Each structure stands twice: as C-alpha cells, then as structure tokens.
Amino acid sequence: KTRATATLRQLHIPPNVMPNYKQSPMTKYFLIILLNLILAQPNYSQIIKYPNKSDSTIISIPEYYKNFGKVFSPDYCPKQLHLNGYVKGYKLAEDEIIKAEIFLQENYPHKSKRIKNRNHWKKHWRQYLAFINNNNEKTIFLHLEKYNHKPSETSIEWWSTVVSIVNEEWDEHHTDDFVINLTTNNIVPYSKYIESKK
Numbered sequence: 001k002t003r004a005t006a007t008l009r010q011l012h013i014p015p016n017v018m019p020n021y022k023q024s025p026m027t028k029y030f031l032i033i034l035l036n037l038i039l040a041q042p043n044y045s046q047i048i049k050y051p052n053k054s055d056s057t058i059i060s061i062p063e064y065y066k067n068f069g070k071v072f073s074p075d076y077c078p079k080q081l082h083l084n085g086y087v088k089g090y091k092l093a094e095d096e097i098i099k100a101e102i103f104l105q106e107n108y109p110h111k112s113k114r115i116k117n118r119n120h121w122k123k124h125w126r127q128y129l130a131f132i133n134n135n136n137e138k139t140i141f142l143h144l145e146k147y148n149h150k151p152s153e154t155s156i157e158w159w160s161t162v163v164s165i166v167n168e169e170w171d172e173h174h175t176d177d178f179v180i181n182l183t184t185n186n187i188v189p190y191s192k193y194i195e196s197k198k
Contacts, residue, residue, distance in 0.1 A: 048094050058160070064101040069126035070160050071097070076129065080165045081141060084194055085133040092130035092140065100128065100140050100180045103187045121176070125151075129163050137183035141165070141190070146174040165190065 049060040051068065059069045074089030104121065124144035133139045143164045147155065166175055177190035188196070 047098060059097070061097070061101060064105060065122055065124060065126065067123060067125045069097075069128060072127065072129045072163055074130070076163065077131075078129075078163050078165055081129070081131065085135075085139075087132045087134055087136075089129070089131045090138070092128055096130065096138070096140065096182060097128060099182060100142055103180050103185075104142065104178065107187055121146075124174075124176070125159060127159070127163055133181075135183075137181055140180040140182065142178045142180060144176045144178075148174070 047061060047063060049062065050056055050058070051060050052058045057071045057073070059071060060067075061069065071092050072089075074091050077086060077089060121144050124146045127141075127143040127145075129141040129143075131139055131141070141163070143166075145159070145164060151159070164175075164177075166177055178187055179190055179193040180187045
C-alpha cells in the first residue's frame, strides 16, 4: 500500500493519482518544425564582418570577397539614378546584401563569356546602394572596383563617400556596375538597365 505524502494529503490528492500530461502527435510535429525553422535561419552577423567598429557602413564578407564593401545611406542619391527609375532610398538589410552577392556569384557568370568563374570579383571592392524604383520594387545598385595596387587614402575616401557609376565599361577587368532587382529576382548590367528605362 502506498502512503500519501503530507503535500498530497494537504491537497486532498490520493496517492498514485498525479496529472498525466501527454503531448499529442500534432504538438510534437509542430515543435519539431519550429525547431528546424529556428536552426535553419542563417546568422548573417557571422557572415558579414564589420572591421570598423565606429562605422557600420563598412563591411567585409570573406566568403564572397577579400576586400571591403560600403553600404550607402538611404539619403544618398546620385543624379544618374534619378534619371533611371530611382524613387527613394531605403536601408539595406544584411540578408539583402547576401542575396545580392548570391545573385552576382551564382546567376550572372553564366550569362557572360568574359567571366570564366565565380572568383572573378573576389578582389573587387563593393559599393551597395538600395533604392525603390518606379515600379515600387526593391533594387540594389552594385558597383565593383578592383585596384591594381593598394589603394591610396584618397582613393579609399572617394570610395567610401561617392557612389561610382560607369555607363560604359572603361576597364572590363577592373570595374563593373549591376542593378539587382530583389523583387523580381533579376540582375542586369547597369548599361542594360539604362536602356530598359529609356
């Protein structure tokens, strides 16, 4: 015979009678799905590095390139983009930066004869400018530039303050401009983007 403890007696619960909680199969299934979703979320803070603690607009993504990237403020707007579908800027999110790099590395190389492999832009510096176009689509202007030698302080200052836009490729091995549409999942050279907006 089992004796009731003092606590059980105070609660008027007879011995061997305890709440029996069972998880339904659906509850277990939901918890498993939820856990998988949490674990599947990429940690962009580990992929994107911030080498300058006082300037969060300077980034580095070693997985995609060796040098640095500059993320421009939504308030910055080159006059050239005003003429080609620019409506307003917006703050670029980390996952959108990664998405832009994936588009560049995975999609565009298959469309160009001069780009032999995905390491073509490994040494190029980046400039990112996010904007909403006149179709209300999230868009990124991406400028890539490769220096023959270590860039001077003047070059770095220019790179970090002025978005470079080259309508024509003045050096196909060192400079490229792309427009990446995050809404339609499309990437085109800036020269073709201009033609489409005429």
